[in-house]
Amino acid sequence: MDLIPADTRDSAMLGDVEALYVSSFPDGLRAPFSDLFQDDVTVAVIDGAVAGLAVSRDLADTPWVFLRYFAVATRGRGLGTVLWRQLCHRWAAQHRSRVLLDVEDPDEADIDRDEQTLRRRRISFYERLGVQVLPIRDYAPPHQAATHRLRLLAAGTHAASTAPLPAAHLQDIVLAVYRHRYGLPADHPAVHRTLRSSGLLDPERPQV
Ligand SMILES: CC(C)(COP(=O)(O)OP(=O)(O)OC[C@H]1O[C@@H](n2cnc3c(N)ncnc32)[C@H](O)[C@@H]1OP(=O)(O)O)[C@@H](O)C(=O)NCCC(=O)NCCS
Structure with a gap:
């Protein structure tokens, strides 16, 4: 598997990448395809064919990266695992x-059993790779899927660790993701709600 940046002049490749994107994510979770190119679009290629996609963004003044979209063309055959490992190596x-990402919450009320199973399998996939589901509550960034509850996940890019992150790190992660992924300042009500529900409000930080 080779990882290459998406070439916006290569219309054949872009067509395949868009087809993978559209088939991997439901309407409500998809930004317009052209919006992806505000971020780093990495294409996994096997034997000349598009085999995977990762859309990521460096979180500005932090040493972290946010993984916005991640998908493979053939599921259940280990491609996702290979792509994840290669991305971590590169980052x-x-x-x-550290890589951060958010996924739909399997414990959301009013989802059917199939949807719940899908969301659990997705989280299991990440947990097997050493990704932690962070103890963050009421995480609700403005998003196409505003009606969906999300969970925030994190992993070290050098080595997987299951040690719980200290509260100060959790707070920094929440603030960085809201600000640099979703454009919300620390004093936004959604940010405040997440920090409060997660027991992370820090009276020393006047901006919160
Ligand atoms: C999630 C995904 C990247 C995993 O890649 P993969 O190559 O299928 O994964 P692997 O073969 O390495 O590992 C298999 C595991 O992936 C997960 N998985 C497989 N198919 C899945 C699917 N359709 N949806 C969610 N998770 C899936 C399961 O945990 C599976 O293990 P299980 O069969 O024991 O339940 C891939 O399924 C995919 O592209 N899904 C659609 C897009 C998506 O949900 N991306 C993640 C959120 S950004």
């Missing part, structure tokens, strides 16, 4: 120490 080489 580590770029001095990105």
Whole structure:
């Protein structure tokens, strides 16, 4: 598997990437395809064919990267695992120490059993790779899927760790993701609600 940046001049490749994107994510979770190119669009290629997609963004003044979209063309055959490992290797080489992402919450009320199973399998996939589901509550960024509850996940890019993150790190992660992924300042009500529900309000930080 080779990882290459999406070439916006290569219309054949872009067509395949868009087809993978559209088939991997439901309407409510998809930004317009052209919006993806505000971020880093990495294409996994096997034997000349598009085999996977990762859309990520460096979180500005932090050493972290946010994984916005991640998908493979053939599921259940280990491609997702290979792509994840190669991405982490690359981010580590770029001095990105941690990858953050959000996924739909399997414990959301009013989802059917199939949807719940899908969401649990997705989280199991990430947990097997050493990704932690963070103890963050009421995480509700403005999003196409505003009606869906999300969970925030994190992993080290150098080595998987299951050690719980200290509260100060959790607070920094919440603030960085809201600000640099979703454009929300620390004093936004959604940010405040997440920090309060997660027991992370810090009276020393006047901006919160
Ligand atoms: C999630 C995904 C990247 C995993 O890649 P993969 O190559 O299928 O995964 P692997 O073969 O390495 O591992 C298999 C595991 O992936 C998960 N998985 C497989 N198919 C899945 C699917 N359709 N949806 C969610 N998780 C899936 C399961 O945990 C599975 O293990 P299980 O069969 O024991 O339940 C891939 O299924 C995919 O592209 N899904 C659609 C897009 C998506 O949900 N992306 C993640 C959120 S950004």
